[in-house]
Amino acid sequence: MGANISDTSGRMSGLEAMPENCVALVLMHMDPTEICKLAGVNRLFRDAASADFIWESKLPCNYQFLMDKVFEFDEKKRAMVNLRKKDVYARLCRRNPLNGISKEFWLDKKTGGLSMAISWKALTITGIDDRRYWNHIFTEDSRFQTIAYLYQTWWLEVNGELKFQFPEGRYSVFFRLHLGKPSKRLGRRVCNTEQVHGWDIKPVRFQLTTSDNQHTESKCFLGSPGNWVNYYVGDFTIGSSGSNSLMKLKFSLTQIDCTHTKGGLCLDSVLIQPSSLANKAK
Structure with missing residues (x-):
């Protein structure tokens, strides 16, 4: 009582x-x-x-490096900001542009793991400026608002480079691709697959190389028209001694067998994620 x-x-x-x-x-x-x-x-x-x-x-060990990148082109704002660690975490969980608008990074809200996305605009693509082969399409399907659409080619080669400081851990690299030309009709998403051809004859080759001599290769036939697919390139590992230094990555996508043409491919971006998150997504 x-x-x-x-x-x-x-x-x-x-x-x-x-x-x-x-x-x-x-x-x-x-x-x-x-x-x-x-x-x-x-x-x-x-x-x-x-x-x-x-x-x-909860913050990655290199959070100060990441915050420097957030305010890299705004020295005045960086000098005025004195954030609590909770606010630093919240700021890094946002989409943070890197060197303009073609790259961005963010922390996973739950785990604090670092992820990055690199637009096709930051990649070297054979013939990308020749409108006979490629077109640039505005779309809501991309976090960068545009994608590159391949009409047809004999030789496909896409190369990218990145120099960045990653926290300790294992990371997975993917190319985000789509077979078919996406568009909207009466407010609904539709996909034209008439120009999709050649991807079932020979596989696409993916490669990943790091500045500390890690190297992986994989091959895959492209499929699932009408759907965005993250095609696995490979993994790289950052040890405790490398978490405070810059790592240089080189990654590529090629299909250079000139015995046949291929086309109807959309290229959006390259995605880098902690392997633990990537495995959950799979």
């Missing part, structure tokens, strides 16, 4: 009686999305969830 009588002593009871640092220590063992949910329990949890040491443990 006494348990139902309200506490008139003015002292806190239940969760509110817990020390804030104890709550923060518990929150540190949860993932960021869980921390944000618990921050809504009461003021104690909200204050504890803002502790810098919690969010610093």
